[in-house]
Amino acid sequence: MEKIKIAVNGYGVIGKRVAEAVTLQEDMELMGIGDVAADWRIKAAAAKGYAVFANTEEGRKAMREKHIPVAGDLDDLLELADLVVDCAPKKFGAQNAEWYKTAGVKFIVQGGEKHETTGHSFSAENNYASALNRESTRVVSCNTTSIVRTLSALKRAGLLNKARGTLLRRATDPWESHKNGIMNTMVPEPEIPSHQGPDAQSVDPELDVVTAAVKVPQTLSHMHYWTVQLTKNASKEEVLEAFGTSTRTAFINMSDDLSANNAVKELMLDLGRPHGDMYEVAIWEDMLKVEGDELYYAYLVDNQAIVIPETIDAIRALTGTESDPQKSITKTNHSLGITQRFI
């Protein structure tokens, strides 16, 4: 079987993880990465053996000065690829999309872009089928992915009436926490509802979900607190079973001393996960509470990692190489070691 040829444009937090995940898929091949920088990140990419393409003339010059081998420019990279995963910073995805269309290559943009950029928003367990053979899709953002995963599970079980969530967001990513952090404060998003609720509805318009969000001074992961109005009185077991239908949702427990997001991060590192990545939504099982027809729970979202398996599935959907959602999800989960029980 011929492998799907993948280009990754933008080698940041998401780009480097997508690139690595692609190399772990039996049905995919990484043709190279495109970027404009020439710092340690790109040097490390070259050191890993990735073909590096310079998106700008300035970038090419800088790379050469740093002795980074340059394989070509962005057009060269696109020519090699069946599909490009755009992982450029927020502002650039939409304009890159025009470039990709012109080049005639299928593409995936990140959740920082608007739904309109591709006209389709993707979350594997919810709407894989609707992305089959499309020219492009948008993998929704980390927070939205976690919302769709968990609420879709409750919806499938017929339990979801409406959900109200408070999202505690990591303030910045570890690699750039020397540049744009917040210190000894909390920064609310100025508006309630915040954008994540409507964003979840771009995947599934039936979800009745309202969110508020606030940045807190830590870099590890997001934490969500939810109050869900169920359709009926339910038992904790019913709810756990519902969440269990998502293969990318795992339970953690306070009783194991997994009592804060730094401990969960360390567990991921102890388990040998690259970068300590957690692809799963980690729901606190023993903290979860059902009272009558109300459900309360909290979970962690690894904002750097959770969209990686979704992106891999989106590749298969767009290229039509796997029409069965469950088969793609299973392949992806296996390649990344995704599990529903960490220990």
Place this chain on the structure above:
Amino acid sequence: MEKIKIAVNGYGVIGKRVAEAVTLQEDMELMGIGDVAADWRIKAAAAKGYAVFANTEEGRKAMREKHIPVAGDLDDLLELADLVVDCAPKKFGAQNAEWYKTAGVKFIVQGGEKHETTGHSFSAENNYASALNRESTRVVSCNTTSIVRTLSALKRAGLLNKARGTLLRRATDPWESHKNGIMNTMVPEPEIPSHQGPDAQSVDPELDVVTAAVKVPQTLSHMHYWTVQLTKNASKEEVLEAFGTSTRTAFINMSDDLSANNAVKELMLDLGRPHGDMYEVAIWEDMLKVEGDELYYAYLVDNQAIVIPETIDAIRALTGTESDPQKSITKTNHSLGITQRFI
């Protein structure tokens, strides 16, 4: 008129603020403070001219070595006082209560103690009258005070059906942030519901309130996010008017760049508040949203300061020196510069 003679036992975050607030009341007199330490905090108290009493023989010895004048022991202090405000650390209030009873002095304990310690839990705007001439009461904790203030206001307006809140707690107080902080993490309370909901019901059993709480790595204040099921469809104006009935609730606005709790703290300092204290619950006015019969809002709670006016009112209630709640509240508000509009 004879002034109410007040002792403050425990000169920490709360004790020092109560002591200072007492000195600002025309109808009260600070007889002294009791403590066991002899560090810079007690030296600063002595430098302010407060009479310092040593609660232990060891403490008395340490104070003398540090050249802090010692006015006597705890019994000496209680003998001078009509009422003692207990501000000792969490574990000690209940056992101190026995001491106070034996000494025949009225007393107030802090929210860290159980309701049973005094059999009465106090929040001025809700239940001042029920504390009149009692021997003792418990001023509920900072978080609970804010909950009772705001939900009581909605209740008075006939708007409150049920309230669900997520509480982002400051991890430790600034003066001891070199000892017991958290770093680059978030620490959920292990159980949902957290204790603040039931605690609010110790003041007002009619409140239908459920809370979840999480510690975040900052020292400035707590931040609460609420989803309230109203009794009916309402306008934003109706809700603002309801909150306006609490004289200890103030509005702040994102449009003034008061966009995070560090900015609000700086405003308090700019306004000349001692320690930058904010006695009011600061509700974001422009962030607050009403959608049909659902209300969403967030506010800040200065955990070091919010209970101070409550304590002053509790003194008047217990000693029966002011039987009209509104008159006591007005006196207290005036003495501390409490306002409903900061700028």
Place this chain on the structure above:
Amino acid sequence: MEKIKIAVNGYGVIGKRVAEAVTLQEDMELMGIGDVAADWRIKAAAAKGYAVFANTEEGRKAMREKHIPVAGDLDDLLELADLVVDCAPKKFGAQNAEWYKTAGVKFIVQGGEKHETTGHSFSAENNYASALNRESTRVVSCNTTSIVRTLSALKRAGLLNKARGTLLRRATDPWESHKNGIMNTMVPEPEIPSHQGPDAQSVDPELDVVTAAVKVPQTLSHMHYWTVQLTKNASKEEVLEAFGTSTRTAFINMSDDLSANNAVKELMLDLGRPHGDMYEVAIWEDMLKVEGDELYYAYLVDNQAIVIPETIDAIRALTGTESDPQKSITKTNHSLGITQRFI
């Protein structure tokens, strides 16, 4: 006696403190403040009764929309003043200087500007006399002020050979820590020596001083560690006595549990200092160590406050209203409560 008429241009961290300090001087009068913003900070200034001038037409419009009374523009303000203290952000001081010259008003710029902007760099205890009746001067930055104060003291005692310092800098100021902080990291200045050593020499070229600097994720104050090669073997007493000759250097002690900069900040608040400001360099007395002809010590620098008394003295020097450095320093110290022993 006629008071010196002062304008403050730029109402940020330094500007607001200079404005307040000016109001505390018997021989000075605050004519108003100039700024371009219309946020809570300017609202608070107006609430304090300061005359507010709009530096730009856009600013004037914004102020009016926010109902802030506008007293005029920058030219109007300068016309009222004998001297303007420029407290604008780093990039603007030099260009404002041209404006002030044109307006024919004496001026002071902050340490963020270059020495060349005024041709004179000021530190009261070192070179007050050389600033007498000048048209302008630059009050050196917080770090440099602390270096000049302490090393000048050792120099006066004939003890200073050479000094090598490591400067741990606060990463940002509290009021803007939601915008440009660093998180869970340390950021070295890219070059050793850092600029503070040469900057100290702009005040006193005889100082043999080399510095390295690094930002750490806290907002409270800078901390300096010094290794000094003395001119001879000395006793700890001799060194303490030398530092004691600076009236703006105070001793603190670990034995009082003043064991971290958060504790020292809280002490300043307990002492009733506005904003918890510390104008003094706080040297740890019991940590200071002399071994033979080597001296080791550490101290704290309140980066928001330390230059305020220097600025007040610089006003008297430039206007020639006090020719005796010691008399100006004493007046300033008294007005601000500056002390050599906090408790």
Place this chain on the structure above:
Amino acid sequence: MEKIKIAVNGYGVIGKRVAEAVTLQEDMELMGIGDVAADWRIKAAAAKGYAVFANTEEGRKAMREKHIPVAGDLDDLLELADLVVDCAPKKFGAQNAEWYKTAGVKFIVQGGEKHETTGHSFSAENNYASALNRESTRVVSCNTTSIVRTLSALKRAGLLNKARGTLLRRATDPWESHKNGIMNTMVPEPEIPSHQGPDAQSVDPELDVVTAAVKVPQTLSHMHYWTVQLTKNASKEEVLEAFGTSTRTAFINMSDDLSANNAVKELMLDLGRPHGDMYEVAIWEDMLKVEGDELYYAYLVDNQAIVIPETIDAIRALTGTESDPQKSITKTNHSLGITQRFI
């Protein structure tokens, strides 16, 4: 060849890394780990296939309740081993030493213990030979290891006269930063000189080194700033060459945007290092400065990882299985991917 049988007692930050490093050595075999806890950390160890031994009856019970298979108790583990690496918390190493002696097994303790516990302090590049066939040694702490590595290199090159360092210490380790951190502050060690200088002299008494230390609120690594009095005027090249003689010292550069310790941590993760570990002392090459006979530089110390290669070498030294220091060091370096140039 028979493999050296290793027990690891204490499965914390150091213990888990020693265990994993042992499994990477061709000449060593991990017999199991001993601990008293039964939380996620031990569950993860069991999940990795390590034999788990319970050091206490209580621990055994807890492990069983958590369904962790228990291979025996500490005596059982020691019976299987030629050498035990003690990685218990600070207070326990000395008393465990007695246990090991009684059991007749060679042992290594960590730098948290006193030199007297074993009578020998180990740093591979400095004194491997002196540890040959000893019954026990102490691998010095992370900070001390970095000091001995770097100053020994200068000493070997005949350049070292005396060194004065300021050590910025991480406040706590990531896995427990929810328990005992510091926030928005800096905490100096109360005494100068701090203990690291004398500790370096326990390995090499000839080093003239004085240190001061301060905790800063981050969890990633220590950062050292040094001022070295050289024996003569030297060039930067001579100094770089001297450091280059340590195979466990690597250069990093600001010009690669490796401008803070979070960036360096991310690079280690990008390079696929387990836990993002950095075994090398990372010296900023372009920041390093020589002025006449004075040298200034800064470097990073990964406090969780730097002692791991030292421990592996110490195992070979004590067991006498490799008498040539360089051969052991080379084997260890190769197994762990230690390098002098990361990118």
